[in-house]
Amino acid sequence: MPPPLKDSESMKCKVAGFLETTKPSLAKTEPPPARSTAEEAPKRKTSASRPAPTLPQALGPKFCLARKRPKQLEKETEFESLFSQTADLKFTEPREVDYLKSTLVNCRQQYLRKAPANKGPLKNAHLNILRGRRRNEGIELTRLDKRSGIVLTNYNDYVSKLETIPADRTKFSKSGNKKDRTEAVEGQLTTVLKAFHKEGLLSGKELERLRPVGTTVSRMYDLPKIHKLKLLLRPILDMRNSHYHMIAKWLVEKLRPRSLKGTFEFFETIKNMNVGGSKMLSLDVSSLFTYVPMAEIINYLREVIQDRS
Template identity: 30%
Template sequence: MDDGRFWGMLLMFRLLHLHHDDGVQLQPASGMTGPVRMRRRKIGRCRSFLPMMPCHLNRTASSSDCVMKTAKLPKSNITKQERDALKELRKDKNVLILPADKGKATVLMDRTDYEEKVSVMLADMKTYEKLPTDPTQKYKRKLVAILTRLMKDSKITEEQKNYLYPTAENVPRMYCTPKINKPGYPLRPIVDYTGSIGYNTSRALADLLAPLVGKSVHHMKNSKHLAEEMSTILIEEDDMFLSHDVVSLFTNTPISETLDIIRRRLQEDRDLKNRTNLQVDGILELLSFIVTTTYFSFRGNIYSHG
């Protein structure tokens, strides 16, 4: 790897994570056949460079103007050599700069390798289907019909309907993040739903269902929680500890069975009436719409989950 590429990767890492040189560790993969990984040590976050305001201001446009007028730019922590390397890296269309799937790492990946892996993934006809036309307008009409009926039946207010009403019509966009902790660096597909017809409805449903999370005896908050639970378990000499990795969890989740579980949980939720005036059937209708109309665009083509 030449010096220009090295400095470019180093600088990109520093700009993305806002840390100084003593927090950077480079871990180049083998050649450029796989992603180049850049990790950082745990360093305290940078303090805000905004000065203390001389007066108490409300969160209005005037307060924003005041902040901008009194703010001072921080002293640059990059050299001219690093700035030049960053410019060269930006010009290199053969390299993609991506966040790693896990670990707060920044990855530089060969564009051809990335495109080939995505193509292989989307070629799985059991999981994905290439659509001949954009279904956005059809899905929008369906969602509007559901919201109109719920408001007519006094299940939601006009204000709530207006919030959920799909005003933006962006086609969800898919991108992938590399799993650098696994052999071959497989990709994890992520669909950006922002600005799509179901975005506000998805957010509202997520807030509504959030209190149900964590009430299962099998629930683990995170890896720290798992370690705490495992610390209380005694392993005998003839015991065997197994770890299972679920492949493509989202696309392999059975929708019908999942909706049945959610319905049962909602029916058992005594606090539901305090969070919404929607009945369980109305929630499930909206939720069913969201999970059965998942589609996305990639490189000009539109796909749906098969």
């Protein structure tokens, strides 16, 4: 069995060896000619009291405060999930499985021991200011719905606008059952998945992958739309680790080959097709799912499937 990676030095050796093998294929780049003193570029005027205007734009909504110390149990679970995704792979030799396990264990240990380094443009002074804003109970710090940036808004105003969205009874209805139905929904979905497995529609591995276990209730949050008047909010339902999370990911895998990413791909698809006598419809999202009754959608899809079969 190949020896596991004990430290970062062995990884550096492997990377160095890889670079040595790829040297002949790398094009040689000549350094730029030195600028003469007569052609010296004019000095730019800078102000030490005012930061560069591109700094906030460079951060974007993906910026976050790094954890000082990651949670060990959480990382162990993530690496176990990563290893379970390799169950469909076929190894040429049994020792390769042990080598993969030892490599994942060493990577996890190195990650847990390594202190997170802040390599971004923000310094400790900036981070302390952001932490202070987050501790302020009267301020809500969130990212934008579109584009890059951070929004600071009044917490009470944010909650008030958030509560008006589920209060709309034309789109949402309040459940009369106050008991947590997480386990009940898990049981119902498991029953349906087992029935599909019995009919041969799902394999054993797919059943274990899709069966909901240890799920949580979905939560909703809103992102401000500053490109709209009155600072409207866009509701987003966080489905991670919910009852339907794995089933939704499985459906995406099945539907992706039959979906188009954008207008250009659509044109490439139909440019060699005879579309004479056909109709192309462009529907706005505000007229789709949330405004059409669920029963009507199901009945329509059933009729289409029956007509085509």
